[in-house]
Amino acid sequence: MRTGVECLLDGLKKAGVEIIYGLPGGSVLDIFHKLYHAPFKFVLTRHEQGATHMADGYARATGRVGCCLVTSGPGATNTVTGLATAYMDSVPLVCIAGQVPTPMIGNDAFQEADTTGITRPVTKHNYLVRNVDDVPRIVAEAFYIAGTGRPGPVLIDLPKDVQRSTTKAATPENVVIRGYNPTTAGHPKQIAKLAEAINKAKRPLLYAGGGAILANAAPEVTQLARKANIPVTTTLLGLGAFPETDPLALRMLGMHGSVTANYATHHCDLLVSIGARFDDRVTGKISEFAPKADIAHIDIDPAAISKSVPVDIPVVGDVKQVLQALIPLVETRERTASPAKEWLEQLAEWQAKYPLTYDQNPAKLMPQYVIEQVYALTKGEAIIVTEVGQSQMWAAQYYKYTQPRTFISSGGLGTMGFGLPAAIGAQMGRPDKIVVDISGDGSAQMNFQELVVAVEHQVPIKIVILNNGCLGMVRQWQEL
Missing domain, CATH: 3.40.50.970 (Thiamin diphosphate (ThDP)-binding fold, Pyr/PP domains)
Incomplete structure (x- = not known):
């Protein structure tokens, strides 16, 4: 008993x-x-x-x-x-x-x-x-x-x-729940249809979300992109699903994303969503999102497909398993041959014309510069945890993520006060990594009592507070 x-x-x-x-x-x-x-x-x-x-x-x-x-x-x-x-x-x-x-x-x-x-x-x-x-x-x-x-x-x-x-009840060795049986293997016909669309596309674009990281599918995203020389953009929570130091990386998409990523989405003829949910901060006006593209969506949650953006090629299944089945069906494309050559040249032109920049001020320590220095000091190998607000977006923009599970942030709910305790949890789970909490002065005060936990358990997190004396993103919106 x-x-x-x-x-x-x-x-x-x-x-x-x-x-x-x-x-x-x-x-x-x-x-x-x-x-x-x-x-x-x-x-x-x-x-x-x-x-x-x-x-x-x-x-x-x-x-x-x-x-x-x-x-x-x-x-x-x-x-x-x-x-x-x-x-x-x-x-x-x-x-x-x-x-x-x-x-x-x-x-x-x-x-x-x-x-x-x-x-x-x-x-x-x-x-x-x-x-x-x-x-x-x-x-x-x-x-x-x-x-x-x-x-x-x-x-x-x-x-x-x-x-x-x-x-007297014992802990079960296996779990079987009636009515709960998530689909993991994608339908072969849908995967073949997606492969055919990729092979025919002249301006394809991969759009990787947090689901790619949750499924441990970053290696497959990278393999697919490099095999067919397809450029990759990511969501906020998809950062790290594809190395941002790769020439095919367009960085983050959406309201706070790069110009090139947004232009690429507008002009692509095939958009392949990999574990992303088309949230409003990415799509903007739905009717004008990726207007020239057929849209494919790979997701383990069937309820997420066509929830906000109508999808032409749905593939329900575990992202990793679907990509493993898809990659052998996709043709190899060379960067220097059509149609990849023209598409990649256009993207390179946009990247040169619209780089991610900020106003320099010798009299002040600019927050973007601080993030760049964190990147340099950690050699891009740290786990970056953020609060919510301007500091969150600067951390997303000015640090280059090359590995999955190295950017941790409250993406959907946008929870101020998330960063410090989440950083403690991340550091305890990965004691082999440097963990840096990037915070604004507003968010930092919301769960700052948890700093005691880091001290008590000798959790060596690093905290960077970008103090601008206000709730910066709120003020920015008020001044638009």
Whole structure:
């Protein structure tokens, strides 16, 4: 016989959890009693939002599922912004929240909240565990759901009486969930159709998003681009999916992207989206986005295809597996032969005419210059974590990313206060890397209490605060 807590901790161990971020409280004290003897490193954060962001940063840097543990009521509600951040960016993490005993649910008990109801819109899935026999299965399912298909956060709401109850139920070796079977292999006919379109295109463009990195498909993106000499642009979260030092790299697309990337999108005749979701900061006016192109979209989430931009060639499947099947069907193109020659020459002309520049001021330390110096000092090998705002965009523009999982930022939700705790999580997950948090003075103040965690655990993150004495991006918009 095992208690619910013992089932939980055994499930975490089998899921490969190394670090748990969180804060204790009355409804999770039984878990904390057992944690002393469990094989996990527990990191006491100073706010539950910080715990979710640390788990998020850990997950993005390592590719593993992050984990956090909080108490009921305010502890659980404090995770909402962190869960929403992870949900918008498809980050795999599992949040375990304590809950009041099941007989007291719905009676406005002390530190009670409808945690599953509150978090349902910002999680991939959530559970309220009412029977201790379900604990082993639910823990296994939570990690499986978080890390498969389109990744995302999963919350387990665990009442105190369920934690203390006993069961004979064992942790399952394999997870099978009826109705949940994400498509991983793309349809052969659709892949062949996409290959044919690439081979016929005169002005093709690859558009790589965060999904390419989540699928560990950066090598395949690079192989495809170089085989057919296709230029590559990326989203904010796609930075690192293709080395930006490569001549085929056009850098980031969209509102804060390069002129060449945006011109290329406007003039291409085939746009191949690889794990990107066509967000509004990229597309602008939908009717005028890539007006001359047939659009192909490779994505593991069928709901993402044609959600905002109509797609001509949909391919549902794991990005890595689809590209591995696609690459042998794509013809090799030489840079110096038509049609690649004319297209690449046009792009080179735009790049020369519209370089990424900024106004120099000898009397001031320009933020863009600071980012360039960080790039030089780290030789482009650091993990860059950002806050949200102008500092975020400068970090995206003036640092060249050559490897996946080296740019970590809140892209979808745009969460100020994300950077510092996420950097701590990233550094704990990748102690072999230099981790730099690029922050503005506004964002820096939003979760600055988590700096204590870095000091306490001797986490050697580097923090660069670009202080302009205001909420810079807000002011910039006001002055447009």
